[in-house]
Each structure stands twice: as structure tokens, then as C-alpha cells.
Amino acid sequence: MKKIVSLLAVVFLLHSAWAQKIYSSKxxxxxxxxxxxxxxxxxxxxxxxxxxKPSTGDLQFLVKIKGFEFWSQLLxxxxxxxxxxxxxxxxxxxxxxxxxxxxxxxxxxxxxPVNVKxxxxxxxxxxxxxxxxxxxxxxGNISASSEFTVxxxxxxxxxxxxxxxxxxxxxxxxxxxxxSIAK
Amino acid sequence: xxxIKKVLIYCLGLVAIAxxxxxxxxxxxxxxxxxxxxxxxxxxxxxxxxxxxNHKQFxxxxxxxxxxxxxxxxxxxxxxxxxxxxxxxxxxxxxxxSNFQAVIKSYKVGDSINxxxxxxxxxxxDNQASTDGLDMIGNEKSAELKTCGLNR
Numbered sequence: 001m002k003k004i005v006s007l008l009a010v011v012f013l014l015h016s017a018w019a020q021k022i023y024s025s026k027x028x029x030x031x032x033x034x035x036x037x038x039x040x041x042x043x044x045x046x047x048x049x050x051x052x053k054p055s056t057g058d059l060q061f062l063v064k065i066k067g068f069e070f071w072s073q074l075l076x077x078x079x080x081x082x083x084x085x086x087x088x089x090x091x092x093x094x095x096x097x098x099x100x101x102x103x104x105x106x107x108x109x110x111x112x113p114v115n116v117k118x119x120x121x122x123x124x125x126x127x128x129x130x131x132x133x134x135x136x137x138x139x140g141n142i143s144a145s146s147e148f149t150v151x152x153x154x155x156x157x158x159x160x161x162x163x164x165x166x167x168x169x170x171x172x173x174x175x176x177x178x179x180s181i182a183k
Numbered sequence: 184x185x186x187i188k189k190v191l192i193y194c195l196g197l198v199a200i201a202x203x204x205x206x207x208x209x210x211x212x213x214x215x216x217x218x219x220x221x222x223x224x225x226x227x228x229x230x231x232x233x234x235x236x237n238h239k240q241f242x243x244x245x246x247x248x249x250x251x252x253x254x255x256x257x258x259x260x261x262x263x264x265x266x267x268x269x270x271x272x273x274x275x276x277x278x279x280x281s282n283f284q285a286v287i288k289s290y291k292v293g294d295s296i297n298x299x300x301x302x303x304x305x306x307x308x309d310n311q312a313s314t315d316g317l318d319m320i321g322n323e324k325s326a327e328l329k330t331c332g333l334n335r
Contacts, residue, residue, distance in 0.1 A: 022319055026275055027261040046262065046277040047303070047327045051319035060317050066246055067303035067327050073213045080247070087246075090304055095316055178261065 021181050023106075023142055024051045028177035030063050034152065039166040043068035043079065050177035052144065057101030059116060059144075061175060063092040083157050089124045094175075096129075104135055111136045116146050122155040142179045147172065216249050216300030217282050217332025224299075224334070227254030227268040234272075234326065238308040251299040251334045252276070256292050264290075264298060264331065272307075272324040276300050276331040286333065297335070300328030 028048030035041035045068045050061040065086040070076040080086040096118010098104065104112045112135045120129045133146030151170050152159060159167050223245065225233065230252055233241050252274055254266040262283040266274040276298050278286065290296055307324035 024319070026265070026325065027263045027277070046329065047275050049306070049320050049325075051317075053319060058319060060319050062306070062317060062320055064304045064306070064327055067329055069329055070213055072209065073211045074209055076213045076247075087243075090242075091306075093317060 020053070020055055022051055022053050023179035024182040025049070025177045025179045028061060028175065030068075031174045032068075032171050034168050034171035036166055036168045040071055041075065041167055043070050043075075045069070048175065048177060050144070050175075050179060051182070052098075052142065052177075052179050054101065054104065054106045057098040057104075059094070059096055059098055059118065061094045061177065065090055065092060082160075083152075084123055089122075092120070092122045094118055094120050094129075098135070104137075106137055106142060109137050109139065114144075114146075120148065120150070122150065123157055125155045127154055140180065143176070144179060145174065145176045147174050149173070213330075214247070214249060214301060215330035215332075216298075216328060217278075217330055219249050221249045221251030221299040221334060223248075224251035224253070224297075227252055227266050227272075227274060228270075230274065230326065231268040231270055231272045231324070234305050234308050234324075238305050242302075242304060245302045246304065248302055249299055250302045250328065251297065252328070253295065253297045253334075256290060256294050256296050259287055259290070259292060264296065266296065266298070268324075268326075270324070272326075274326050274328065276328045278331045282332050297333065298328070298331050299334040300331035303327040303329055 026047065026049050028050040030045040030048045031042065033042045045063055047067050048061055048063050052059050065084050066080060068076070068079065070079065096116060099115045099117050104114060114133050114135050115130070116133050117130045118128070119126050129148055129150070131146050131148050133144065136143040149170050149172050153169065159169070252266060254268060254274065256264060257267040257273055258265040262278045262280055264276045264278065264286060266276065268274055277300070305324070305326040
């Protein structure tokens with residue numbers, strides 16, 4: 001009897017420890033498109049930090065604004081100095097949850113559609129956002145991806161009149177992270 | 184009549200020159216770490232010391248500049264080289280795929296490497312992540328470089 005109780009206690013503790021595991025990545029990618037079609041206004045960031053806790057569904061990511069890469073020097077300068085003011089607001093962050101976490105089994109390979117809800121901070125302004133995404137579990141790793149559409153004005157990103165034909169009032173943002181258990 | 188022609192030609196010439204300058208500025212590619220010399224070269228632990236001392240000053244001096252780092256490889260993955268900077272500090276250098284292939288052909292985890300890349304900033308030196316409430320990402324100290332290359 002004592003042996004059974006001890007074994008059950010060990011199994012319970014191991015399960016609890018496992019359930020509290022955090023999956024993370026420092027090589028996530030963020031991509032945005034804020035163009036109207038007249039000009040390429042896209043940027044890519046390859047060093048997004050992401051973290052996910054399956055037991056609670058908590059999801060967080062941090063994007064360094066100066067980490068975005070562009071096709072032109074001028075676009076990079078305008079992005080950092082005029083639109084995003086990256087010296088003042090160096091990071092964009094998301095803190096939220098996968099709201100249907102009960103439908104995601106991180107121990108079983110598969111592709112799981114997810115709903116994501118939380119607070120997105122851009123240019124020093126926080127807004128509640130909600131979106132759909134997917135989590136693909138393969139061999140213990142999780143590839144998470146989601147898309148958001150944001151209204152630039154909501155985040156106090158001013159569009160000068162001279163570029164209003166080139167720069168859209170909204171921006172599409174995609175985030176991809178391949179997460180593994182944090183060491 | 185001749186004078187008007189001359190003036191017209193000069194004006195067209197000026198417009199052509201101005202147009203060329205504007206085109207050059209508008210289409211000039213951004214500085215990349217792999218294709219340009221580093222403005223400063225640091226060992227990984229020296230880099231950590233500089234950021235601990237005053238990361239804001241370092242950022243103001245070297246943001247979007249090409250910096251060279253030497254140190255031991257902690258991790259190689261997803262077109263990234265992570266260098267161990269000691270004291271729970273790591274440097275995350277992102278490459279394009281072709282440059283990364285050149286790295287993994289010649290290097291493995293634990294090897295000493297000299298890299299250069301455009302400095303994007305640092306995390307964890309002023310509790311910013313804690314302030315943002317990112318408890319899972321936390322205050323792990325790191326610095327990010329982009330468009331990296333080997334610093335030969």
C-alpha cells in the first residue's frame with residue numbers, strides 16, 4: 001500500500017512539474033505589411049522572443065523594433081525615427097492567452113487551431129486584441145503562428161500626408177515561433 | 184532663342200541629377216553586418232560589461248551600427264548563432280540562410296567564433312521585461328544583432 005501511495009505521489013509530482021513547463025524561443029519571426037500596393041512597406045524581424053505555458057495557455061512575445069529588416073535604408077530610417085520612434089519605444093510586446101487551450105494537446109503531434117486573446121503594445125500604446133492562429137506539435141516542439149490586423153492610428157502612429165497614398169491605415173502583422181521546452 | 188535652349192538644357196540636367204540623387208537615396212539598401220566592416224569589436228564578456236555599465240549609452244552610440252563580437256558558441260539554430268557572454272548573458276546573431284550555411288559548415292557549439300552584425304538592442308538590463316509584465320520571458324539578459332556575418 002505504501003509503495004502504491006509513493007508511486008502515485010511521484011507520478012502526480014512529475015505531472016505537475018511537466019504541466020508547469022514553459023516552451024520558449026528566441027528565434028521567432030515577425031513580419032508586417034503596411035503598404036497600399038504602391039510601394040513595398042514590409043519588414044521582417046528574425047529575433048522575436050516567445051514564451052508559452054500549456055498548463056494555463058499563457059502566451060507572450062517581445063519584438064525589438066530596431067530588429068526589423070527592410071529593403072531600403074530610407075524606409076528603415078523612417079520606420080524607426082518617424083513612425084515607431086524606436087528610441088523611445090524600443091519594444092513591442094504581447095501578453096495574453098490561448099483561450100481554447102483545452103483543445104491543444106502538446107503531448108500529441110498534430111495541428112491545433114487556436115484562439116488568441118490579450119494585450120498588444122505598440123509604440124507605447126496598449127490595446128486588447130483577439131485573433132486566430134495555429135499550433136503545430138511535432139516531436140515535442142510547437143510551431144505557433146498568428147496574424148493580427150492593427151489600425152495604425154489606434155497606436156498613435158501618425159501617417160504624414162505626403163505618404164498617405166503609400167502607407168495603409170492598417171498593418172497586417174504575422175508572428176511565427178517554433179517553441180521548445182525552456183532549458 | 185539660343186539662351187532659352189541653354190537654360191532649358193541646364194534645367195533638364197539639374198532635374199536629371201536631382202532625380203538620380205533622389206532615386207539613389209530612396210533605393211539605397213540598408214547597411215548589413217555581413218557586407219560592411221565593424222565599427223567596434225568586443226569580446227562577449229566585454230560587451231556584457233559595457234551593457235551593465237550603461238546600456239542606454241551603448242544603445243545610443245551603437246544602435247543600427249555594425250559591431251563585431253568574439254566568443255564561444257552556445258547554440259546554432261534557425262539561422263541564428265548564440266554566443267555565450269557569461270553571467271547569464273547571450274548574444275543572438277541572426278543570419279540569412281546562405282551566410283548561416285557557411286557558419287555551420289565550419290563551426291560547432293563550443294567553438295570560438297568572430298562575428299559582426301547590426302546591433303538592434305538589448306533586453307534584461309533595466310528590468311524592462313518585468314515592467315512590461317512579461318514574467319515568462321523575464322529578465323534574461325540578451326543582445327540582438329541582425330544581418331550577421333563572419334568577421335574574418
